[in-house]
Amino acid sequence: MKKRSIAVAGVLSAIAAANLAPAFATPAAVSDVKLAWADAAHSAVKITWTSPLADTVVLTAAFGPQTLGSTAAGAPNELTVPVAKFGATYDPAVISQITVTDSAGAKATSVKFDSYVPRGVPSSVTFGAANAVQGTTKVEQEADLTPGDPLDVSVPLRFTPRLKTDCGDTLFATSTSPSFKLPSPGAPSSLWINTANEWGVPEFDAGYLGYGITTSALKTSAPTTSPYGQVFTISGYVLRNHQYYAPWNGDCGVEQTEPTGGIVVVQARKDSASAWGVVGTTKADAMGRFSYQVTNPGTRQYRVVVPNYAGANRLEYGVAGGVRTIVATTRVLSAKFLSTSVVYGKPATAYLAVVPGGSQRALLQAKSTTGVWSGVTYKTLSAGKGAVAITWKRRGLTAFRWYSPAVKTGSGLTVGAAFSSPFYLTVR
Structure with missing residues (x-):
């Protein structure tokens, strides 16, 4: 009887103690993920959220999830991330989102946003003084697939001409003007215009292989003498020196191709003290070969010229062949x-x-x-x-x-x- 009374008293005491214990509320889940530029220079993005726990911040984009950082419980719920981490892109379909996951496994996401930069393509490219390369930039603006996202700002595009010559890159001065004028590269090259906005310059562009700048090479043959009034033939072939470049693997080099239909000009002069005059023009065939017949008017110096050419997708530096004296007898x-x-x-x-x-x-x-x-x-x-x-x-x-x-x-x-x-x- 005494033992039972002691046991019952213990149970009652335990129940009373349980009823008097303080009640603990379930922690609130992470929420309210917001994005904003960290400074006026758009050098970094500031991410904020609401959470009482430790959190991990992940960027989800086309290239897969990327952990940007984490915070401890009780620390400020914010993270400042350099803009380069987001990866500027010429593809407007690349959409990104921030996910914050707390230590209890709860998740919260930001609005979707893009890091799109409009592509700039060389346009109206032609020759300037001293064979300079000059032109303007056509901006290929695509539709905004995340209109009104909090990181959209209105800043002028910045243009930086990039010239790859002998497979090495040269960057020229950056400007907000789309026009450019560059010195003659003197060798086969490729031209890009790096465009940049608040997201910087995209590092990789497989969608545009560059505006080609080529040079010409020329081989000619002609007699050394010819009877007066008789027809002789100047012949030869033209080759184009072209730089190829594959941005996806860096493969680069120079190759020769035949410029089908290229213009060839035959010039003549009395002597080295005289000016060159045009005798006539012809075109190279599918193999780059050409020939031109001249009725001999007297002893003259001759040369063949491939003129400069400026087109929508290519700028070609011409070439003047060697001087030949053809003696009339x-x-x-x-x-x-x-x-x-x-x-x-x-x-x-x-x-x-x-x-x-x-x-x-x-x-x-x-x-x-x-x-x-x-x-x-x-x-x-x-x-x-x-x-x-x-x-x-x-x-x-x-x-x-x-x-x-x-x-x-x-x-x-x-x-x-x-x-x-x-x-x-x-x-x-």
Whole structure:
């Protein structure tokens, strides 16, 4: 009886103690995640939330979740994150969100936001003074898929030209003006315009491979001499030096391609003290080959030029080929005896006709029995024609030829001297 009373009393005491114990409320879950720029320079994003517990802050974006940081229970519920952590992008469909998870496993999320930067593409690119590269930037503005998110601000775009030459990058001055003027790179290159807003500059752009800047190479062939008034051919082929670049793996180098349909200009001048003039133009074929025919007007210097070209997707630096002197030589139309056989002691008439026609002092030559050519007589031509009578006092067959000296054309070009082919006289 006594033991039972003691036991009952103990139970009653325990119940009373339980009823007198203080009641503890369940902690509030994390909530109210907000985003704002940390400063006027947009160097960082400030994330705030409400929570009594320890928390972890995670960024969820296209590239997967990324832990930005954590806070202890009782610490301020905020985190300032450098803007570079968010990853600027040229893709407006890349949407991000902040998730804060407390130590009890509860989660709260921010509104969705983007870190979109409009892409800038070189436009109206052309050549400036000293072959500078100049143009403007076309901004490709896409629709905002998170309109009104708290990180949207209105700031001017910043433009930084980036030139990759010999597979190395050069960044030029940043400006809020879309126009640019860059010195000639002197080699195959690729041009980008890095655009930046509050999110900075996207690091990777697989959607645009750059505006191509190419150079030309040229091989030509032509004769060194050509008869006056006759047609000769200047021919060759054109190659384009192009820099290829794959931004996804960094593969870069220079290759040569054939510029189908490229313009080729043939130029000529009297001498090195004279200005170049255009003889004519032609186009390269599908293999980069070209040819152009010229009727020889007299001795001139020639070169082939591939002119500069500016197009929607490519700027091509032209090239001037090497200088070639093509000598014009007097063309003999006729050289003969009017009668190829005469009686000993009778005269024979030697005739000559040449172009260009002038008053050249031509020399008739004969070949001795030992094979030596020597002068017989001179004849001053009239309009490039003339005949002279000689009495040849060596019986048998004798070879003769005319020598016509160099002459100037009406335009002042030189036409070189020429020998006729041998012609024959028989003295019976």
